[in-house]
Amino acid sequence: MDRKPHDAVILGGGLAGLTLALQLKGAYPDMDIVVLERQARPLPEAAHKVGESTVEIAAHYFAHTLGLRAHLDDAHIRKFGFRFFFSEGRDDLADVTELGVSAVLPTPSYQIDRGILENFLGDEVCRRGIDFREGVTVRGFDIGAGTLPHTVRFETATGSGDLQARWLLDASGRAGLMRRKLDLTRDNGHHANAVWFRIDDRLEIDAWCDDAAWKGRCEPPERWRSTNHLCGPGYWVWLIPLSSGAHSVGIVADASMHPLETMKTFDLALAWLQAHQPIVARHVASRRDKLLDFAFFRHFSYGCARMFSPDRWGLTGEAGAFLDPFYSPGSDFIAIANTYITLLVGLDRDGEMLNAHARHYERLFFSFYEGTLRMYRGQYNLFGDPEVLPIKVIWDYAYYWGVLCQIVFQERLGDAEFITRMGPELMASADLNTEMQTFFQRWHAVSEGRNRKVMMDQRDLTWFATMNATLHDTLDDEALAYRLRENVRMMRSLAASIVERAAVDHPSLREGNEHLLAGQETPMELFARVA
Known part of the structure; x- marks a missing residue:
């Protein structure tokens, strides 16, 4: 057993866990932080994880709070905003209603390649003196009573071990190690499914139409840099470009209107696109040989009964609660949860009692979550x-x-x-x-x-x-x-x-x-x- 209690052990070294480690280290440079991650780098580009579109809060958090602006500008794509086409059953985007901006708005947001970003973050936490351990599988944990440290049991290719920590922070994604052990998962009433895949080629939507007036609506004529939404009743299809040159394609649908069984393989998804978004289907089918991956989530949205505890544990990212990819709020709520955890750690370091603060921050987090959830729950029927x-x-x-x-x-x-x-x-x-x-x-x-x-x-x-x-x-x-x-x-x-x-x-x-x-x-x- 590693007998020295660490200041914090973070379960999961993906986007939520690595950014939390960076924020904690930036706020408290003397902090002893261990991050345990199951996967070993280098991570694959293009086909690592979804969650590639960021909006203003996440972009601000990455660029300003964590100091990653140069990396975002150099290694990822400045987004041309959100863009919506009401193209159900249509084969020409010039003949439908389009919602978007003709020129990029001043406050930046980005399309991020999760593999590139998380590889960079892994290097960055090491540069900043954080103990980042890869190839580690968490086998269990015990929450310490009172002031006793928490214990984490883990396994590597060379053996097993234990760690002790004052703070235990779960960033394990949908594995939800703490959420599942403590039975915190809650049905939030929003029932939708998603399938997605990546094509190793640019889906340059600007070339899908020969109408000169349509092409001239945007300056520069680079709609492909947008998070493009192709909308219909009960669903939307995303097109998101990645700096690796690949394109991410997803279908997100109300479970009662478009069952997952109609799209849960690539062939089914392609047939579904042919019926609902034929222009997307045509361009995907022509690049079938460049398919990189295919995956799906059933009932991807869920709530969580607790996020932060005065007993010195907390959840962040998909380890806690998840909303919906429409409007891309996932990384926003990582930023919010990470900030509340960082504040609680600071109060604990100052000897403050945490009960009132943890309850207050949790209420605020859930108020923001519920306010955003109202934009989705029961709303998919009007998307077309x-x-x-x-x-x-x-x-x-x-x-x-x-x-x-x-x-x-x-x-x-x-x-x-x-x-x-x-x-x-x-x-x-x-x-x-x-x-x-x-x-x-x-x-x-x-x-x-x-x-x-x-x-x-x-x-x-x-x-x-x-x-x-x-x-x-x-x-x-x-x-x-x-x-x-x-x-x-x-x-x-x-x-x-x-x-x-x-x-x-x-x-x-x-x-x-x-x-x-x-x-x-x-x-x-x-x-x-x-x-």
């Missing part, structure tokens, strides 16, 4: 609606940029005093989000789903582009409080503008939503109404 989904996307991003991003970018995740002060605004925004998700379903029920040959350019919405451009502003408490209040007021006006816009074609939508219409101060810019 070219009238409703583009407006829902704008709403969802206004909520994300206007509230959660503000708290993360301004480093207030652990500021209990500030969070308490802003409690009424945070609650109001969460309640408004809940109401709007319900409204989108009402709208979809009467929508005609008209699909036009048009690009809905998010850059045309001045307020939307400004929200993105100002995310990195440095704000003191008063300025941030003012911005959050203004953002909530903006969201009320946006909600009213959305209801008003929907009611032009469907007057019945006014009924029961008069309180939302009453919130309008200044009408918010929206896309031109589908005619």
Whole structure:
């Protein structure tokens, strides 16, 4: 047995575990950290793991909190935002509604090759003095009672051993070592499946259409750099480019509308694509000989009863709770969980009692999780609606940029005093989000789903582009409080503008939503109404 108790043992050396190790070491340079990882490097490029698309919180966390900006810029792809095509059963993208930006927005996000990134992170934790042990299988662990250390039992190719640690941190991904042992997994009511594969070639969507006007909508004409969503009722298909030159393709679907059994092999998935997204099927089929892998998750979304404990353990990444790949929030919630764990470790090092802090951080984590889950749960049926989904996307991003991003970018995740002060605004925004998700379903029920040959350019919405451009502003408490209040007021006006816009074609939508219409101060810019 290794008799010396380590400050922390992290179970899992993937994205969540390695970034947690880096954040802990950056905050507390004298910390003795051991990371145990089952796989040995080098990891394969292109076909290592999914979770390749990052959005603003994760990009900020990687680049600024962990100091990895140069690696992101040099080794990965600057994303051309999210892009949506309402292309169910269609064979030409120029003839359908497109939602996206004509030029890249100022705050960066990235398409990351998980193999390249995790190989780099493994080297980086070693450079920073962290004990990273590869080829190690965790065989069990015991949570220490009171102040006693935790014990981890492991096995390597050369034998077995034990470690002791003050903090036991689970980043074991879907293996969920602590979640399963402590029976923490919870059904969150969102039942969806995903299949995916990687093609060792670029799927350059810009070349899929000969329409000169369509090609000229974007500058530069590089839609392939986007996370492209090809949408239909109950599902979406992702196309994500990787810096290794490969392309990631996935199908994510409501389990009740598109059963996994219809797509759980490559041949089945290709047949499914031929029926629903023939343009994707054609380009995938022509590269069948370049198939790198194929995998699936059944019921990929789940909740977790606990994330952080005053008994000095915590969960991060998919070892805890997982939402949905739509909007790519996975790495965002790694950043949030890692930050709360780092704060708890710091309080423990200062001799603070952890009970109240662990409960507070856990409540905040779950409030962010539940607010985001509402964007997905019961919403997949409207994903093929070219009238409703583009407006829902704008709403969802206004909520994300206007509230959660503000708290993360301004480093207030652990500021209990500030969070308490802003409690009424945070609650109001969460309640408004809940109401709007319900409204989108009402709208979809009467929508005609008209699909036009048009690009809905998010850059045309001045307020939307400004929200993105100002995310990195440095704000003191008063300025941030003012911005959050203004953002909530903006969201009320946006909600009213959305209801008003929907009611032009469907007057019945006014009924029961008069309180939302009453919130309008200044009408918010929206896309031109589908005619």
